[in-house]
Every structure is written in C-alpha cells, then in structure tokens.
Amino acid sequence: MKRDYYRRAFGPSRSKTYETSLFNLIQSEFGYIGGPDVVKLFVQKICDLNHEYYKRAEYVRPGEMRYLALKAGQKYSRGKKLREMQLVPVTLTVVAPEDIEDRVNRLPRKEGMKKVTARLLREAKAQGGLLSETDLAIIFRVSCTAVSNYVLEYEEEHGVVLPRPGSEMDMGKTLTHKKLAFQNYKKKLPTSENARLIDHSPDSVDGYINDGTRVEKLYEAGYLEWEISFFTGLPGYVVRQYVETIEGFKKKEDEQSR
Structure with missing residues (x-):
C-alpha cells in the first residue's frame, strides 16, 4: 500500500521533461500530424538536433x-x-x-x-x-x-x-587518495586499475606509491614519524596516513601467519 502511495506521489514527476513539453506543443499547436508514436519520433529527432548543435555548457536543462x-x-x-x-x-x-x-x-x-x-x-x-x-x-x-x-x-x-579540493589539490588533510593508492599497491593491483579507482593519472599514482615505499623502508628501519617526515620532506600527517596503511597490512600478515 505504501509503495503504491510513493508511485502515485512521485511517479508523475517523471513526465516533467523538455520532451513532454515539446510533445504537447506539437499536438496542440500544429494539429494532427500523426499518432502519438509519430509525434514522439518527431520530438526525438528535434532533441537529437539540439544535442548536436548546442554544447552542454551553453544551456541549462x-x-x-x-x-x-x-x-x-x-x-x-x-x-x-x-x-x-x-x-x-x-x-x-x-x-x-x-x-x-x-x-x-x-x-x-x-x-x-x-x-x-x-x-x-x-x-x-x-x-x-x-x-x-x-x-x-x-x-x-x-x-x-x-x-x-x-x-x-x-x-x-x-x-x-x-574528486574534491581535499583529494585533488591537497587542501586540508583530505589525503585519502594517497592512502588508497598505497593500499591498492599493497594489494598488488596494477597501476592502471589503481589510477582508475582513485580517479588520478598513472604518473600521480606512481608518485604516491614511491612516497609510500620510502616511508615504509624508513619506518621498518626504526625511524620515528617526525624523522621520516624530515628525511622525506613529506608533511607529518601524510607520513601518518602511510604508516597507518603499513601497520594495517602488517597486522593482517601477522594474523594470517598464526
């Protein structure tokens, strides 16, 4: 019963389109030029021409x-x-x-x-x-x-x-793209798939992976996070995200080896 209510309440809104307005205009202003199917075909042809001759950025639907x-x-x-x-x-x-x-x-x-x-x-x-x-x-x-x-x-x-400023331009501390890129690398995903998942270029992904592996080597050598930040030139909060990933995978490996 409730489902029928939602269909009655919101279903008609599917017809609030440019195509519907054009269909009604043709039928009311140009008289009989064919049945509904013919008019719909006519409407579709006009819409196709609109899409071809007008770029999306030049008008708002x-x-x-x-x-x-x-x-x-x-x-x-x-x-x-x-x-x-x-x-x-x-x-x-x-x-x-x-x-x-x-x-x-x-x-x-x-x-x-x-x-x-x-x-x-x-x-x-x-x-x-x-x-x-x-x-x-x-x-x-x-x-x-x-x-x-x-x-x-x-x-x-x-x-x-x-994509947002925090993940694309390193504004603030939204650096999940770097963390996820390194996580995907640790999962042995190829760079092409890694780049697709985080919506970045393969070159960017390689850069994040290189940073992550540098952090990993220093961390495993016993250096503290502030020391890793000093040696790599990476901000402390970036180093922390890489370290969290490294610790997470190390914990999984330890659990699997038991």
Missing part, C-alpha cells in the same frame, strides 16, 4: 543549475585564500530522472544523497572544476558534517576517492 567551482589543476598553498583562486562555471544535475525513480522505489534518503553527491562531484571534475564539501552543503541545505558522511561512506562502499 530542467533539473540542472550553474555553479562556480574551484578550477582544477591549480596549485594551492596554505596562505592562499579562496578569493585568490581561479573559479570555473559548471553545470550540475541537481535533479536527474534516476533521482525520481529512486523516490518511486523508496530508496532511503541517505542512499539517494550519497548517489547525488558522487554525481555532482564527478560532473564538476569532468568540466574542469572541483566542488568542496562546503559547496555541496550550500546546495543541499545541509550541514558540512552530513556531506562529509555521504562522501566517506560512498568512498568506503565503492572503494574509490571522489
């Missing part, structure tokens, strides 16, 4: 919004303020057909929010921008803590690192 994101690829330093960094406009799909389908099928709200969070972060990255968790908190009208939970749980469940 229903359910989308324009937003300013940090430009990807720029260098970040601790003394640099947000107003001093380059921005780039991106188009974000805030409401997609799949979101309506999820409501119809009663997907738990948190699961839906995790999917939307991942989609927006990836859409921004594909357009040369990076959304922060603060950006998403503003868009969703929720707390930064809630967004952080969506991100971390999605990453844990799917074994990926979502």
